[in-house]
Amino acid sequence: MPPPRSGPGPLPRNWPTNSPYIVTPVYSKSLSSSHDSSLRTRPSDAFEIPANSPRGPCQLVRVTPIANPSHPANGQSGLFATKDLKPGTFILQYLGEIHASPTPSFSTQNSNADPHAHSDYDLSLDREHGIGIDAAKMGNEARFTNDYRGIAEKPNAEFREIWDGRKKERGMAVCVLGEGKSGKGKGIRKGEEILVSYGRGFWGARRADDENTADV
Numbered sequence: 001m002p003p004p005r006s007g008p009g010p011l012p013r014n015w016p017t018n019s020p021y022i023v024t025p026v027y028s029k030s031l032s033s034s035h036d037s038s039l040r041t042r043p044s045d046a047f048e049i050p051a052n053s054p055r056g057p058c059q060l061v062r063v064t065p066i067a068n069p070s071h072p073a074n075g076q077s078g079l080f081a082t083k084d085l086k087p088g089t090f091i092l093q094y095l096g097e098i099h100a101s102p103t104p105s106f107s108t109q110n111s112n113a114d115p116h117a118h119s120d121y122d123l124s125l126d127r128e129h130g131i132g133i134d135a136a137k138m139g140n141e142a143r144f145t146n147d148y149r150g151i152a153e154k155p156n157a158e159f160r161e162i163w164d165g166r167k168k169e170r171g172m173a174v175c176v177l178g179e180g181k182s183g184k185g186k187g188i189r190k191g192e193e194i195l196v197s198y199g200r201g202f203w204g205a206r207r208a209d210d211e212n213t214a215d216v
């Protein structure tokens with residue numbers, strides 16, 4: 001049976017059979033009206049995604065299974081560029097279940113009360129109001145973006161806050177690192193893996209999880 005997709009249309013190549021492919025965010029019942037209003041308030045510095053960005057498989061990336069014993073995510077998958085991408089390019093939105101959470105991860109704390117706290121796919125959208133985007137159970141290609149550690153010297157991309165003018169809603173996206181003042185971002189070459197930094201907090205929380213599991 002093919003993997004589920006929300007709405008008609010094709011699936012990206014190598015999409016896993018056990019995870020629905022979504023083309024717009026899914027909203028958790030945990031969101032209150034105050035979460036909703038903060039989701040719909042445009043931050044002054046958020047990058048507005050192009051109004052014509054297509055919904056569905058992103059032509060700029062390919063999800064690729066990793067079969068390389070020296071890659072730290074060997075046996076998993078990663079996200080690779082299908083063409084040269086300039087510094088600052090918006091690649092694709094990070095889609096998943098938007099949820100309320102006392103401690104969204106890709107951050108520093110875990111909590112047993114939070115069903116998303118141990119997810120490896122939960123990205124913080126709004127720390128102040130406790131809103132996260134969890135792609136553990138459903139998502140798009142962005143969920144396959146790996147961290148640069150052990151793979152490259154530095155990240156070539158970043159998670160950036162965006163504003164979706166069509167939905168009038170905040171979100172997160174994977175973007176090529178900008179040139180910056182020091183000209184740090186050099187762009188991404190066709191065939192290169194797209195790598196962000198999850199932040200030290202992610203790996204610290206993961207180590208704590210592993211130690212707790214080892215203690216059981």
Ligand SMILES: C[S@@+](CC[C@H](N)C(=O)[O-])C[C@H]1O[C@@H](n2cnc3c(N)ncnc32)[C@H](O)[C@@H]1O
Nearest residue numbers: 072073076077120121143144145146147148149
């Ligand atoms: C958001 S997922 C990334 C996609 C994942 N590789 C997959 O195929 O589903 C995060 C998980 O990927 C793995 N990962 C990502 N970057 C890594 C790295 N630099 N070193 C080791 N594992 C990594 C870890 O298992 C992490 O919990």
